[in-house]
Amino acid sequence: MKxxxxxxxxxxxxxxxxxxxxxxQITNESYRVETIKMPDGLTSETGxxxxxxxxxxxxxxxxxxVMTYNxxxxxxxxxxxxxHDPLGILVISNSELLIMQRPELTRxxxxxxxxIADLYEKVTDDFGLSGNYHEFNYGPVxxxxxxxxxxxxxxxxxxxxxSEVRGQINPLGRESGSKGQxxxxxxxxxxMMKLGKDGKLQPFASGFRSPNGIGFDLEGNLFATDNQGDWxxxxxxxxxxxxxxxxxxxxxxxxxxxxxxNPFLLPIPVLDSMRTRGAxxxxxxxxxxxxxxxVCDNTSGKFGPFSGQLIIGEMNKERIVRVMLERVGGELQxxxxxxxxxxxxxxxxxxxxxxxxxxxxxGQNAHGWLGDMGIQRIxxxxxxxxxxxxxxxxxxxFDLIFTEPxxxxxxxxxxxxxxxxxxxxxxSKYGSDQFDIQNVPVTGIxxxxxxxxxxxxLASLKPGYxxxxxxxxxxxxxxxxxxxxxxxxxLNKLKSSSVN
Amino acid sequence: MRPDKKIFSLMMAILSIVQLxxxxxxxxxxxxxxxxxxxLQFDLVRFNVKPGEKLNLxxxxxxxxxxxxxxxxxxxxxxxxxxxxxxxxKGPEMxxxxxxxxxxxxxxxxxxNQFRTLSFTAPKQEGVYPYVCTLPGHGFxxxxxxxxxxxxxxxxxxxxxxxxxxxxVGDNSFSGTQHTxxxxxxxxxxxxxxxxxxxxxxxxxxxxxFIDGASPAxxxxxxxxxxxxxxxxxTCKLRFAWxxxxxxxxELWKGKGDVSAKVVGNLFFRDKTQFPLSFSADNNxxxxxxxxxxxxxxxxxxxxxxxxxxxxxxxxxxxxxxGLSRTFRIPNVKSTVWFNTDQSxxxxxxxxxxxxxxxxxxxxxxxxxxxxxxxxxxEGGLL
Numbered sequence: 001m002k003x004x005x006x007x008x009x010x011x012x013x014x015x016x017x018x019x020x021x022x023x024x025q026i027t028n029e030s031y032r033v034e035t036i037k038m039p040d041g042l043t044s045e046t047g048x049x050x051x052x053x054x055x056x057x058x059x060x061x062x063x064x065x066v067m068t069y070n071x072x073x074x075x076x077x078x079x080x081x082x083x084h085d086p087l088g089i090l091v092i093s094n095s096e097l098l099i100m101q102r103p104e105l106t107r108x109x110x111x112x113x114x115x116i117a118d119l120y121e122k123v124t125d126d127f128g129l130s131g132n133y134h135e136f137n138y139g140p141v142x143x144x145x146x147x148x149x150x151x152x153x154x155x156x157x158x159x160x161x162x163s164e165v166r167g168q169i170n171p172l173g174r175e176s177g178s179k180g181q182x183x184x185x186x187x188x189x190x191x192m193m194k195l196g197k198d199g200k201l202q203p204f205a206s207g208f209r210s211p212n213g214i215g216f217d218l219e220g221n222l223f224a225t226d227n228q229g230d231w232x233x234x235x236x237x238x239x240x241x242x243x244x245x246x247x248x249x250x251x252x253x254x255x256x257x258x259x260x261x262n263p264f265l266l267p268i269p270v271l272d273s274m275r276t277r278g279a280x281x282x283x284x285x286x287x288x289x290x291x292x293x294x295v296c297d298n299t300s301g302k303f304g305p306f307s308g309q310l311i312i313g314e315m316n317k318e319r320i321v322r323v324m325l326e327r328v329g330g331e332l333q334x335x336x337x338x339x340x341x342x343x344x345x346x347x348x349x350x351x352x353x354x355x356x357x358x359x360x361x362x363g364q365n366a367h368g369w370l371g372d373m374g375i376q377r378i379x380x381x382x383x384x385x386x387x388x389x390x391x392x393x394x395x396x397x398f399d400l401i402f403t404e405p406x407x408x409x410x411x412x413x414x415x416x417x418x419x420x421x422x423x424x425x426x427x428s429k430y431g432s433d434q435f436d437i438q439n440v441p442v443t444g445i446x447x448x449x450x451x452x453x454x455x456x457x458l459a460s461l462k463p464g465y466x467x468x469x470x471x472x473x474x475x476x477x478x479x480x481x482x483x484x485x486x487x488x489x490x491l492n493k494l495k496s497s498s499v500n
Numbered sequence: 501m502r503p504d505k506k507i508f509s510l511m512m513a514i515l516s517i518v519q520l521x522x523x524x525x526x527x528x529x530x531x532x533x534x535x536x537x538x539x540l541q542f543d544l545v546r547f548n549v550k551p552g553e554k555l556n557l558x559x560x561x562x563x564x565x566x567x568x569x570x571x572x573x574x575x576x577x578x579x580x581x582x583x584x585x586x587x588x589x590k591g592p593e594m595x596x597x598x599x600x601x602x603x604x605x606x607x608x609x610x611x612x613n614q615f616r617t618l619s620f621t622a623p624k625q626e627g628v629y630p631y632v633c634t635l636p637g638h639g640f641x642x643x644x645x646x647x648x649x650x651x652x653x654x655x656x657x658x659x660x661x662x663x664x665x666x667x668x669v670g671d672n673s674f675s676g677t678q679h680t681x682x683x684x685x686x687x688x689x690x691x692x693x694x695x696x697x698x699x700x701x702x703x704x705x706x707x708x709x710f711i712d713g714a715s716p717a718x719x720x721x722x723x724x725x726x727x728x729x730x731x732x733x734x735t736c737k738l739r740f741a742w743x744x745x746x747x748x749x750x751e752l753w754k755g756k757g758d759v760s761a762k763v764v765g766n767l768f769f770r771d772k773t774q775f776p777l778s779f780s781a782d783n784n785x786x787x788x789x790x791x792x793x794x795x796x797x798x799x800x801x802x803x804x805x806x807x808x809x810x811x812x813x814x815x816x817x818x819x820x821x822x823g824l825s826r827t828f829r830i831p832n833v834k835s836t837v838w839f840n841t842d843q844s845x846x847x848x849x850x851x852x853x854x855x856x857x858x859x860x861x862x863x864x865x866x867x868x869x870x871x872x873x874x875x876x877x878x879e880g881g882l883l
Contacts, residue, residue: 041695368756
C-alpha cells in the first residue's frame, strides 16, 4: 500500500516536471511522427519522395528541384533543377531517375559522376497537353514485367486552355452544359497509360478525374485513387484493370473505336453500367476528402503488423489512411480506417515511401488547395498497436480481426458495434450526398477462442452501400483502448453471390 | 470565357438585378456578396453593417472545392470550428454545421459554381461577428469579419486581427510564396528578395514552364548577360529570345498556377519560319521528334530528330552579349541542308559556313555536320 502511494507520488512528480518526455513513454505510442528539416530557401511543396538503392531519400518539389537527403548526415543536396511540376519519381539507380513532369516522362541522369544530373532525356510525351492548370501527371510505377504506368489528370472546367496545345482537340471530350465539369478534349487525359518495353505509350484504362496517386500491392494489382467531384460521389480507390472504365465520362472519346458521340450526353444508367465502381470508397468528410498515393507495406513487419496492406495519404487532414482488401465475387473490395490521425502529422500528405529501415516518409504539398509543406516520417516504435487488423465480409455480416486479444466483456457487447449504411449517387453533379442513411442493428456477436476475431451478424446487408462501423470502448485483454474506432467497408458484392 | 462560367455569371447578374429591384421596392435590404478565392479564402474578408440592418448575403462559390459559411457570435469562431470537427462522420449530412448557440446564421455546403443566399437582420449588439467555412481543415484559415456598429469603424487592414494574417496587407496580396523572380543584381536586392530556391540560380539555367508564345512543352533558358530564350520541345525549335531579365514566376507558383510565366525584359527575336531547318528545297512539313537535352557546362544542348535524322542544337550568348550563337550538329545527314530565316524575325544573321540564297543558308551535307549561326539584335530592333 505504501509503495503504491509512493509510486503514484513519483508519477505525479514526474508528470509535473517533464511532462513531454514522460508522456511519450507512458502512453507507449506505436507510431511516432518526426519532422525532417528542409533546406533554407526551398518551397517544399513535395511532388515525390522515393529512396535510392544507397539509402538516400530523393524528393522533387513544385518549383522543379530534385534533391537528395542523406538520412544519416541529414544533408540535402541538389540533384536536378528546372522541371515542370514533377509529381512522380521512379528510381532506376543512384544516378538515374525517371521523373513525371507536366510535358513528359523524363529520364534524369548523372552521366559524369559529379552528383548532378546532366542528361534530361524524353522517355515519352505521347499524350495531349493544353496547358490547363489541372493537367497533372502521375507515376510512373513499374510492374513485375518492367512495364511502366502513368496516369493523366483530366482538365479542369474551371481553368483555361492555351491557344497552342499539344495534340488534336476532340470537342466531344467536353460537356456542352453549364456545370464546369472536368474534361478530356486532348488525347488520353483521364487515362491510365501503359508504357511497354517497346517504348510505345498505350491507353490502359479510362474514366479518371484526378488520380493523384498510383501504386501496386505485393500481388501486382495496380491501384489508383481519385478525387471527389463531378461524377465522383466520394473519393475512391480503384483496382485498375486493362480496358475498364472508372466513371468520369470525358476520357471515353479516346477509347479505340469510340462512336457514341459526346459521352457526357449518354444516359447515366448507360455510363453506370459501363463503369467499374471503386474497390474502396473513402466517405467524404469522414475518412478522406482528397486521398493520394497508395503504398503497400512491404517492410515485412518493420513498420508494424500491417504488412501487405495499403497505406494512403490524405491532403485535407492530418491523416494517413489504411486500406485492407479482399476478393469477393472475383473483384477486390474492402475497408478503410484512419491509420495516423494528428499526433504531430501535418496536412497535405501527398507522397509516401518506405525507407530501407521500414519507416514511412511523407512528402507534403498544398498546390493551392488545402495542405502543408515539407517532409515528415512515421516510425514504428515497436509497441504493438491495438487496432483492427482486417475487416472481412461474411454471408451474414463481418468478421473483424484485431491485432491483440480483446477483453471479452467489451468485445461481445453489441452496444460497442454501431453500424450504419449509406450510398453515394453516380451523377454529373459535384460530389454526392449520402443517401438512405440507416442504422443497421447487430443481431449476433461471436468471439474466437484466441479472442482476436469478432464475428458480427447484421440485420441486413445490401450491395452498393458503404458500411460504416463505429466501435465503442472495446479494450484489449491488457486493458488498452483501440487506436481507431471508425472503419468503413465498401460492399460492392455480397459474399453469398460469390461464384467461387 | 467558357459557357458554364458565362451562365453562372449570368445567373449572378440576374440575381443582382432581382436584388436591386427588391432594394428599390423595400429600400431597406442591403446585399452583401461573398465569393471564394483560390487558397481557401473569402474574397470579401470584412465588411461593415449597422446594428439591426436588414441584409441579404449571396454566397457564391467559384472555387473547385465545396464550402459553407457560418456567422458566429463574437469571439466564437474557433469554438464553432472545433465543434464542427467533432461532428466526425455526422459532418457531411449536417453540412458541417454544429448545433451550437454560438452559430447565429449558416449557409449549408455550396458546391463549385453554385450559390446560396441568406436573409438576416444584423444583431442589435455592436461587435465583430466572425464568418467562417467549417469544412474540415478550412476553418482555421478561411474566415472573415462582419463589423456591426453604427459609425462604420474598422481598424486599419494591416492591424486587423479579425481577418486571416495573409489578408492584412491589402486585398489582392498574399503572404508567403509571392515575390518577383528577377535576376538578383547586387547585395541589397538579394537581401530583400526571398529565396526562390534552396540555391541561387546561376545562369545558364532552365525552367520548364507554361509561357505565352510557345506550346505547353516549352523550355525557358536564362543565359549569362541577361539574355534569355524559349526553346519549345513541342515544336523542336527556338521560338523567341529576349534581353533584360528572365522570368517572373510569382503568379505561376502561387496557388494552382492557372497562368503563364511572365517574360521580364524585351523580346528581340521571334521565329517566323515554318521550321528553321529543312533537308530538301521545298521544306515540306518535317516529321519532328523531341529527344531531350544534355547539359554542357550547364548549357542545354537540345536533341531532336527531323524525319528520323538526329539534330543537336546548342545556344550560347553571342560574344558581345548582343545576340545568340546557335551551333547545330547533324552528324548523319546525307543531303543538302537549308537554314531558313524570316526578315521580320528581329535579328541579323551571320554564318561562317554555307552560302546564303536570299533568306536561306544553304549547307552541303558535310558543312551541316556542324555549323554555327550568329543572331544579332538589330539596331533599335526590339519586337
